[in-house]
Amino acid sequence: MLVDTHAHIDYFEDSEKVIRESLEADVGRIIIPGVEPETFDKIIELVDRYDCCWGSMGVHPSDAKKFNNEVANRMIELCKHPKIISIGEIGLDYYHDKTFAQLQKEVFEKQLEIAKVLDLPVVIHDRDAHGDTFEIMKKSGIKKAIMHCYSGSLEFARECIKKGWLIAVGGVVTFKNAKKLKETVEGIGLESIVLETDCPFLAPHPFRGSENSPKYLKLIAKEIANIKDLPYDEVARVTTQNALKFFDIE
Numbered sequence: 001m002l003v004d005t006h007a008h009i010d011y012f013e014d015s016e017k018v019i020r021e022s023l024e025a026d027v028g029r030i031i032i033p034g035v036e037p038e039t040f041d042k043i044i045e046l047v048d049r050y051d052c053c054w055g056s057m058g059v060h061p062s063d064a065k066k067f068n069n070e071v072a073n074r075m076i077e078l079c080k081h082p083k084i085i086s087i088g089e090i091g092l093d094y095y096h097d098k099t100f101a102q103l104q105k106e107v108f109e110k111q112l113e114i115a116k117v118l119d120l121p122v123v124i125h126d127r128d129a130h131g132d133t134f135e136i137m138k139k140s141g142i143k144k145a146i147m148h149c150y151s152g153s154l155e156f157a158r159e160c161i162k163k164g165w166l167i168a169v170g171g172v173v174t175f176k177n178a179k180k181l182k183e184t185v186e187g188i189g190l191e192s193i194v195l196e197t198d199c200p201f202l203a204p205h206p207f208r209g210s211e212n213s214p215k216y217l218k219l220i221a222k223e224i225a226n227i228k229d230l231p232y233d234e235v236a237r238v239t240t241q242n243a244l245k246f247f248d249i250e
Contacts, residue, residue, distance in 0.1 A: 001028035002221060002236055003243035004214040005168055006089070006123065006148050006196035008033065009053065010042040018199075019050050022214035027052075029240075030214055031247065033089040033123055033148075034058040037071045040078055047083040054249055055081075056088040056123055062096060064107040072114060079118050085247045087115040088123025089148055092136075095128045105136060112140040121246055123148050124165075130156055138163070144246060149198055153180060154187045161192045166246060168196045171204030171212060174223045185227045190238045194246065195220055 004022070007030050012018050022030060030050075032043050034057045043055040057075045059067045078084055090111040092104050115122045121144035126133040130152050137145060145165040149172070150157065157167050172178050173185060185193070195217055197203075203212035204219040221239065225232045244250070 001240055002026055002195060002217050003029040003031075003240050004197050004199075004217050005031050005146060005194045005243050005247075006033055006170070007031065007199050007214050008035070008201075009046055009199075009214075010039050011200055015046060015050075018213055018215075019052065022217075023052060025215040025218060027214040027217050029054070029243065029249065031056060031086070031123075031243075034075075035060040035089065036063040037066055037074065040074065044078065044081060044084075047081070054083045054085050054247065056086040057084055058088040058090040058111060058123070059107060060089055061091050061093040061104045061108065061125055064100060064104045067107045067110070072110060075111075075114060076118065079114075079120065085249060086121045086123055087111055087118070088146075089125040090122060091125035091148075092129035092133050093125060093127040094132075101129075101132075105132065108133075108136055109140065112137070112142055115142065116140065121145065125149070127151065134159065137165075146194060146246065148196065149202070150181065150184065152184070154184045157184045157188055157192075161188060166194050166242060167192055168194050169220060169224060170196045170198050171202040171208070171216065171220055173227070174204040174219060175208065176205075182227055185224055190224075190228065190230070190235065191242065193224065193239055194243045195224075195239050 032055045199212035225235045
């Protein structure tokens with residue numbers, strides 16, 4: 001069994017088809033991240049409907065302007081649901097628009113505080129903001145974190161791992177030009193890696209450019225096995241163990 005630690009199932013019109021195909025592809029657990037307040041109810045609906053789905057609550061840095069006390073209180077309330085198991089995806093994104101970076105930092109800090117109060121792990125979005133992301137997380141004292149869609153260097157990955165955080169590897173690792181990510185995967189231990197698709201985005205080769213799905217997760221695991229010269233079954237077993245332990249699910 002594989003675990004997709006980051007799949008936007010709420011973005012699909014036919015979620016039932018996506019779930020069915022995922023189960024057929026041996027993806028037995030799927031974590032659906034929160035992005036904006038408008039999606040929270042959909043996530044609850046999906047985790048209630050499908051046994052294989054769990055969810056997170058969070059406001060994406062690009063949507064930081066939507067975060068307020070009312071949203072924070074709603075997140076806290078929804079986290080009482082037994083299948084809401086983390087805070088995310090939260091963090092910083094300086095790639096598209098850095099004009100409200102200070103607001104992103106403030107919202108990030110507030111959501112990390114929610115995670116600490118609720119004793120929940122966090123799923124971190126960090127794009128072109130490695131230094132600030134690391135400093136804010138370090139200051140918060142957060143213990144359990146997944147660095148989603150990892151895009152940093154091998155050295156930065158090692159610094160994150162020293163803090164006990166996990167590195168999430170997705171379809172980008174299958175791209176021919178993903179030299180930095182391949183180097184990172186080769187240079188860190190399998191015990192620090194979890195799998196993700198970030199679907200419907202970032203489909204792995206040979207489906208790059210098309211709609212992604214958890215059913216392609218095996219392609220990511222196979223590429224990691226190739227890079228690290230390990231049996232596929234070992235990559236599947238260890239990354240699944242890592243994810244189940246991190247999210248504290250069966």
